[in-house]
Amino acid sequence: MRWLHAEWTKLRTLPSTWWLLASTVLLTVAVGAAAASSLTSGVCPSPDACHEDTVKLSLTGVWLGQATCLVLGVLSMGSEYGTGTVRTTLSAMPLRWRLLAAKAAALALLTAATGTVAITAALWTARLVLPVRGPTLRATIGSVLVLTLVALLGLALATLLRDTAAGITLGLGLLYVVPLLADLLGSPLWRHRLHRWTPMPAALSIQATRNLNHLPIAPWPGLGVLAAYAAGLLLAGGVAFRLRDA
Amino acid sequence: MTTPTLTPYRSRLHPARAGFGRLLHAEWTKFRTVRAWPVVLGVAVVAVVLICRLGASGSSTSGGGPQTFGPGGERVVDLFRFAHRPLTGDGSITVRVTGLKSADSRSIEPWAKAGIIVKQNLQEGSAYAAVMATPAHGIRMQWNFTHDTAGSASDVATAPHWLRLTRRGEHLTGYESADGRTWSKIKDVRLPGLPRTVQVGLLAGTPAHNNVHRAFGGTSETYGGGLVTGTYDHLALKGTSTATAWKSTDVGGPVPNGPTPQDAQPGRTNVSPSGTYTLTGRGDIAPAEDGPDMVQMSFQGVFVGILFMVALGTLFVTGEYKRGLIRTTFTATPARLKVLAAKTTVIAAVTFAAGLLATAVGFSLAQSVLRHNGFTPPEFPDLSLLQNPALRAVVGSAALLSLVAVLALGVAAVLRNSAGTIAVVVALVILPQILSFAFPLPAAQWLLRVTPAAAFAIQQGVTRYPQVDHNCLPESGCYPLSPWHGFAVLAAYAVAALLLAAWRLRRRDA
Numbered sequence: 001m002r003w004l005h006a007e008w009t010k011l012r013t014l015p016s017t018w019w020l021l022a023s024t025v026l027l028t029v030a031v032g033a034a035a036a037s038s039l040t041s042g043v044c045p046s047p048d049a050c051h052e053d054t055v056k057l058s059l060t061g062v063w064l065g066q067a068t069c070l071v072l073g074v075l076s077m078g079s080e081y082g083t084g085t086v087r088t089t090l091s092a093m094p095l096r097w098r099l100l101a102a103k104a105a106a107l108a109l110l111t112a113a114t115g116t117v118a119i120t121a122a123l124w125t126a127r128l129v130l131p132v133r134g135p136t137l138r139a140t141i142g143s144v145l146v147l148t149l150v151a152l153l154g155l156a157l158a159t160l161l162r163d164t165a166a167g168i169t170l171g172l173g174l175l176y177v178v179p180l181l182a183d184l185l186g187s188p189l190w191r192h193r194l195h196r197w198t199p200m201p202a203a204l205s206i207q208a209t210r211n212l213n214h215l216p217i218a219p220w221p222g223l224g225v226l227a228a229y230a231a232g233l234l235l236a237g238g239v240a241f242r243l244r245d246a
Numbered sequence: 247m248t249t250p251t252l253t254p255y256r257s258r259l260h261p262a263r264a265g266f267g268r269l270l271h272a273e274w275t276k277f278r279t280v281r282a283w284p285v286v287l288g289v290a291v292v293a294v295v296l297i298c299r300l301g302a303s304g305s306s307t308s309g310g311g312p313q314t315f316g317p318g319g320e321r322v323v324d325l326f327r328f329a330h331r332p333l334t335g336d337g338s339i340t341v342r343v344t345g346l347k348s349a350d351s352r353s354i355e356p357w358a359k360a361g362i363i364v365k366q367n368l369q370e371g372s373a374y375a376a377v378m379a380t381p382a383h384g385i386r387m388q389w390n391f392t393h394d395t396a397g398s399a400s401d402v403a404t405a406p407h408w409l410r411l412t413r414r415g416e417h418l419t420g421y422e423s424a425d426g427r428t429w430s431k432i433k434d435v436r437l438p439g440l441p442r443t444v445q446v447g448l449l450a451g452t453p454a455h456n457n458v459h460r461a462f463g464g465t466s467e468t469y470g471g472g473l474v475t476g477t478y479d480h481l482a483l484k485g486t487s488t489a490t491a492w493k494s495t496d497v498g499g500p501v502p503n504g505p506t507p508q509d510a511q512p513g514r515t516n517v518s519p520s521g522t523y524t525l526t527g528r529g530d531i532a533p534a535e536d537g538p539d540m541v542q543m544s545f546q547g548v549f550v551g552i553l554f555m556v557a558l559g560t561l562f563v564t565g566e567y568k569r570g571l572i573r574t575t576f577t578a579t580p581a582r583l584k585v586l587a588a589k590t591t592v593i594a595a596v597t598f599a600a601g602l603l604a605t606a607v608g609f610s611l612a613q614s615v616l617r618h619n620g621f622t623p624p625e626f627p628d629l630s631l632l633q634n635p636a637l638r639a640v641v642g643s644a645a646l647l648s649l650v651a652v653l654a655l656g657v658a659a660v661l662r663n664s665a666g667t668i669a670v671v672v673a674l675v676i677l678p679q680i681l682s683f684a685f686p687l688p689a690a691q692w693l694l695r696v697t698p699a700a701a702f703a704i705q706q707g708v709t710r711y712p713q714v715d716h717n718c719l720p721e722s723g724c725y726p727l728s729p730w731h732g733f734a735v736l737a738a739y740a741v742a743a744l745l746l747a748a749w750r751l752r753r754r755d756a
Contacts, residue, residue: 016665031681038689060684064677071669078665082568165564165664169557172672176680177549181297183683183721187304 003093003102011076011106020075021110024068024147025118028061032122035060036129055139055209058126062143062204065118066150069111070171073154076107078164086246096242100159104234107155108148115147135209142206142223149203149223150175153230159237174229175200192216199226269579269588277592280565283558287596290554291604294547298608299615301546306619307538313625314371314498314534316391317437321537321625324370324391325498325529326451327513328363334443337485338412339364341448341478342426343379343402348452349473349526356382357715358452359531360402360476362411364418365445366437370498373437375418376449376531377409379476385409386713387420387432391533394713397422397432413485416440426480446483447492450476450513450525453532456717478523492517499529532714540626541639541707542723544612548643548705549676551604555597555647556671559654562593564664572756582751586659590652590744597651601644606631609640635707635729642704642733649740650675653698656743660750674698674739682720691718691726698739700725703732 011017036058080086093099119140153174158167179201182194195201195216203226206219217225277283316322333339339362348354361378375389377397385397385407397420400407408423416439420432452474481492494515513527566572579585613629629636650671658667678699682690694700703725710716710728718724725732 035681035685035689038686057684060681063681063684064673067669067673067677071665075665165557165561165668168665168668169553169672172668172676173550173553176672176676177553180549180676180679181301181546183680187306190304 003098004105006093007099007102007106008110011110014075014079016075016079017072017110020068020072021114024065024072024111024114025121027068028059028065028118029122029125031061031064032058033061033125033129036126039130053208053210054126054130055123055136056207058123058130059119059139059143059207061118061122062146062207065115066147066175066200067172069115069147069151070154070175071168072111073107073151073156074158074164074167074171075154076103077155077158078162078167081158081162081246082164090246097238100234100238100241104152104155107151111151112144112148115144118147119143138219139207139209142203142219145223146203146206146226149226149230152234153199153226156230156233156237159241160233174198197225199229202226266584266588269584270591272578273585273588273592274596277562277596283561286554286558287600290551290558291600293554294551294601294604295608295611297547297550298544298605299547299611302544302612302615303619305538305543305616305621307621315624316371316533317373318390318392319624319627320392321534322371322391323498323530323532323534324372325496326359326449326531327494327515327525327527327529328365328368328445328447328449328497329492329494329515329523329525330365330368330445330447331483331487331489331492332443333364333413333446333483334486334488336412336414337446337483337487338410339446339484340408340410340480340482342406342408342480343476343478344406344522345475345477346379346381346402346450347475349475350471352455352471354381354474355452355455355472355715356380357530357532357713358472358474360450360474360478360525361448362409363447363449363531364411364413365497366440368445368495368497373440374531375411375420375435375437377411377420377422377432378449379407379409383713385422385432387435388531388713389418389435389437391531392709392711393435394711395420395433398424398430400424408480411446413440413444413446443488448476448478448481448523448525449531450474450527451529451531452527453530453715454528456715473526473528475524475526478525479521481521481523492523494525496527497529530714533709533711535708535710535714535716537625537708538621539706539708539723540613540616540621541629541635542705543616544609545605545639545643545705546612547608548605548647548702549679551601551647552650552675553672555601555651556654556668556675558597559593559651560658560664560667560671562589563655563658564662564667567662567756568664576756583748586744586748586751590655593651593655594648598644598648601647602641605640605643605647609636629707635709638729639705639707642729646701646704646733646736649701649736650698653736653740653743656740656747659747660743679720687717687719690720694720694725695727696735698736700727700732701736703727704729 154171157171161167178198182191202217202222205215205217205222208215314322314324341362343360346360358381359378361376363374363376365374366372373390377387379385379402384399387395408426410421412419416436419434421429423429452472454470454472496513516524654671657671661667675698678693678697682693706729718726
């Protein structure tokens with residue numbers, strides 16, 4: 001408990017944390033609202049005749065909001081390496097696995113709380129612009145979990161690479177570039193595979209509320225793919241953390 | 247006895263006036279000797295080449311049936327209803343177009359055509375020159391598929407309009423008139439190799455309707471249908487003709503296996519006793535733009551290269567701030583803007599050189615893979631690396647990588663923080679592309695106009711002609727801006743970042 005408290009204090013007292021969290025909320029809401037208001041009456045004349053998945057559209061902001069969550073996750077470990085604080089930390093709290101667990105817990109709680117605020121606000125804002133219909137509960141909870149898992153992914157990458165710049169670059173590459181390649185790839189087979197097995201397209205299938213049988217991967221297994229990436233990398237990071245000197 | 251005084255060593259160079267060459271050398275040494283950076287650059291080159299090649303190996307084509315090629319060798323569409331007579335030697339054709347309207351239940355396409363044409367023969371893809379009325383683009387003179395000149399903005403749906411086409415040797419001149427008495431010239435064009443006997447007559451045609459349905463994660467685009475009726479009177483042919491009657495042909499058609507069943511139906515021609523001609527036809531006379539872009543398909547790796555370039559540009563500045571080296575740098579060279587200029591020059595040159603190597607090799611490998619996968623001439627002509635559009639795309643992609651590094655350097659000098667810089671630049675360059683797949687079309691196209699992602703237009707190899715309506719879908723690799731305009735958007739972002747960086751460097755202590 002004390003370890004968690006220590007990590008919570010570290011996270012809480014950095015101004016960058018609050019900046020990042022504030023921009024997560026802002027970006028998620030702003031992009032969601034922009035996406036929602038870009039719907040013309042031609043595409044969506046009435047809620048019943050709407051071709052677009054309005055729930056998913058109003059949660060588009062998660063695409064951008066996850067970037068700040070990733071940065072937050074990377075910084076929570078990377079900045080310790082950058083400034084050398086990690087050596088002080090490890091002198092005070094020598095149990096590596098417990099330290100990593102405490103860090104992950106503090107980070108997860110904070111991003112989950114912020115994510116809840118961001119997603120709720122995004123849905124509310126979008127509702128002002130367009131009639132959001134459909135079962136929103138899974139999409140809402142799922143999107144919060146996506147943000148949380150992305151932050152943990154960032155933490156794992158920073159632990160593994162011990163460098164902020166490398167962690168963020170690799171993380172953003174995994175989140176953005178791989179799905180982009182998938183979309184531009186000529187081969188439908190590989191496109192399908194990449195959509196199924198890379199963290200972002202798979203995880204964001206949780207936001208879909210219609211045409212569920214056209215998704216490359218079902219909502220919850222899709223989120224599971226991201227969770228598997230985060231857990232796997234966290235495990236690898238933990239092993240490396242345990243075996244290497246700081 | 248005097249003690250000899252020793253003057254301490256002083257560099258003869260005034261610190262503030264150190265030559266720019268030395269500064270460049272200093273920055274180059276910094277870049278070269280940080281072990282990770284050249285390694286990252288090397289990894290970037292390998293990654294770009296590999297992914298270009300892999301990306302290409304995922305694409306294949308089985309060849310899309312018979313193709314038509316225009317006089318310039320480009321792929322064309324040449325389908326229309328043609329009421330024609332042969333013309334031997336010089337002569338002219340004059341007609342009054344009294345109407346152009348849709349003959350199916352859909353609204354008329356903006357580039358539907360009714361007018362007069364002089365064509366080499368009745369073969370698809372043969373040379374031609376035509377003067378025509380269109381519903382949304384006024385009177386046009388078009389020839390040999392790729393050329394288009396605007397006449398007046400008259401609309402034949404509201405008032406009839408006179409058109410005339412005169413042949414003298416290889417020269418064809420188009421005229422138009424509102425009343426049939428005062429004529430204005432549209433253009434005089436030369437069709438090299440036009441035979442002595444040509445076919446002249448009336449044309450009617452329309453591009454097919456294009457339906458796009460876009461939703462998250464899937465787009466369907468269907469072409470089909472489209473039928474127009476043009477009405478004409480006061481038809482007059484001057485010159486020597488071996489035939490006395492007008493004969494009607496569907497050039498290039500009817501298409502037995504078209505996208506809609508109506509495509510198999512022949513067009514119709516009606517002549518009333520009072521001399522009114524009514525032609526109903528489908529099809530278009532225009533360059534074909536629906537094929538895959540073989541140039542752009544060869545540059546998938548550039549997206550990955552961007553990540554490395556962002557990291558390099560960022561660390562080249564933030565690395566110094568993190569370790570406090572920036573204070574030493576500014577002590578040695580107090581002129582901050584010179585340092586910024588030297589850093590920019592070095593990073594731009596290094597990333598451009600590496601990028602050029604990567605894109606040239608990647609493009610060549612991708613091309614050979616694509617050839618292997620069925621992208622063969624004549625449908626997909628050979629692209630020489632030293633000729634446009636391949637040259638523009640290869641050099642442009644390298645410049646794109648280089649500009650992204652410069653953008654990152656500028657942002658890094660403003661933010662002085664690796665995490666923030668990398669996140670901001672990646673979000674600016676990569677994210678718009680992803681969002682453009684998800685957003686409704688107008689928002690998606692707007693996004694690809696105003697963000698640095700617009701610069702990817704430099705990789706486009708298909709020429710977009712204004713006389714063809716084209717749905718610019720981001721998921722099929724289309725960017726709304728022309729190659730150089732798109733590139734200028736990224737350049738503007740990079741310049742803005744550098745200016746902001748210069749201002750911040752002078753205003754704020756290191």
